[in-house]
Amino acid sequence: MGQFQSIVHRRSRNSPHQLKSFPDLSNFPPEVAVSVLSHLNATDLCLAACVWKHLADNELLWQSLSKVTWGYASAYNRKHQGKISFKELYMLLDEGTCLFNFDPHQGISYLVRHNVLDDSCTEIGKFINCTSTLYGKSVSEFLDTRRDVLQEIVNMQHYEGVFLPVALRQFFERVYPPEQRGEFLDTLLNKFSIRFCATNPSTPLTPESVFILCHSLILLSVDLSSPHVKNKMTKREFVKNLRGLIQGPGTEFLGDLYDNVYLEGHIALKAKKCVQKTTFPFERPYGKIFLHM
Numbered sequence: 001m002g003q004f005q006s007i008v009h010r011r012s013r014n015s016p017h018q019l020k021s022f023p024d025l026s027n028f029p030p031e032v033a034v035s036v037l038s039h040l041n042a043t044d045l046c047l048a049a050c051v052w053k054h055l056a057d058n059e060l061l062w063q064s065l066s067k068v069t070w071g072y073a074s075a076y077n078r079k080h081q082g083k084i085s086f087k088e089l090y091m092l093l094d095e096g097t098c099l100f101n102f103d104p105h106q107g108i109s110y111l112v113r114h115n116v117l118d119d120s121c122t123e124i125g126k127f128i129n130c131t132s133t134l135y136g137k138s139v140s141e142f143l144d145t146r147r148d149v150l151q152e153i154v155n156m157q158h159y160e161g162v163f164l165p166v167a168l169r170q171f172f173e174r175v176y177p178p179e180q181r182g183e184f185l186d187t188l189l190n191k192f193s194i195r196f197c198a199t200n201p202s203t204p205l206t207p208e209s210v211f212i213l214c215h216s217l218i219l220l221s222v223d224l225s226s227p228h229v230k231n232k233m234t235k236r237e238f239v240k241n242l243r244g245l246i247q248g249p250g251t252e253f254l255g256d257l258y259d260n261v262y263l264e265g266h267i268a269l270k271a272k273k274c275v276q277k278t279t280f281p282f283e284r285p286y287g288k289i290f291l292h293m
Contacts, residue, residue, distance in 0.1 A: 042090060062086035066093060071130030073111075074118040092116050101135040104142035125152030129174060136176025143175060144184050150175070154191045159199045164210065165217050165260045165267060167196055172268045189214045209246040216242060217257060221266040235259070 042065055063086040067076070070093050075084070092114050100107025108124060111117035117127055128139060128149070143150040153174060159167040171192050178184050193210035197203060205213070216238070223233045239254040261267065 042094070059086050062090050066090045069093070069131070069133060070097075070127070071132075072126045073116055074123045074127075075116045089116065097131070097133050100142075101138050104138045105145075107138075108142070121146070121148040121152050125149045125156065129153050129156050140176045140178055140184075144178075147187070150187075151191065154195050157192075157195055157199075159196050161200070163256075163260065164196070164205075164213060165257060165264070168192065168214055168217060168267055169264075177268050204248045206248070209248055212246055213242070213249075213257065217261060217267050220258065221261050221268070224262060225266045235262075 066073075066086055066089055069090075073089070073093060075089055092111070093116060096107050096111040096114070096116060098107075099110050108117065111127070112119045117123055124146070128134060128142075143153070157171060157174065159170070162170070171188075175188060177188060189211055190207075193207040193214060196210050197205060197207050220233060220238060223229050235255055235258045238258045239251055242249075242254050243251070
């Protein structure tokens with residue numbers, strides 16, 4: 001609401017007919033009022049409900065906010081069967097997400113317990129894959145212990161015609177890689193390699209060669225981006241090392257891999273969900289009062 005008040009204030013100063021107060025949206029046609037409120041986020045919409053509750057509690061507004069933030073939830077498919085409103089559903093999803101970012105297993109349990117999410121690896125995988133507000137480290141921690149969910153998320157990825165390093169970056173945006181090399185990283189790269197070849201049946205690469213290339217791309221990106229490495233690997237060295245390890249891809253293809261990392265940067269650092277964990281208790285900009293409205 002603050003942004004609308006500032007807009008009205010700026011316009012009123014330039015208008016011969018200055019507004020003495022913010023216009024009452026209840027005097028507008030409903031479709032116009034809802035259109036105005038559709039520009040608000042959840043916090044401002046909750047505040048607007050203090051004045052225009054019948055407008056700010058519009059189901060379409062909260063449905064839009066929910067699906068923009070959480071692309072998938074099991075409750076969307078059975079929304080018509082219950083009495084829960086989309087506003088209540090938004091609050092449950094928000095609470096579950098904050099809890100997931102603090103403790104992923106508790107977060108999923110919370111969503112399942114409140115019938116927001118079905119307790120199946122497919123449904124949980126869809127939720128994680130379609131949600132942009134989950135912290136990468138929490139997702140990685142959860143998937144390390146739920147390999148069935150990890151496999152479902154991998155099966156949802158499609159890399160038809162996508163250049164290998166670009167596909168690997170996209171994969172790491174969905175499944176944030178661990179900070180240390182180890183068994184889980186090998187598992188991620190192995191599953192990615194199989195999926196990449198499955199969605200590109202005409203590629204001359206095998207899952208084994210893709211696995212080796214992925215490791216090489218990660219090491220190369222660390223080498224090129226680290227300020228502690230003085231003698232950077234050259235394209236000739238990169239190509240020479242790989243030609244002795246794998247069969248199939250030509251010198252030009254391997255050189256293109258090097259150029260992509262050199263120009264686009266680190267393979268994993270572009271993951272959007274690389275965020276620190278939140279702390280408990282969770283802060284709510286709209287306050288606890290709105291959780292039960």
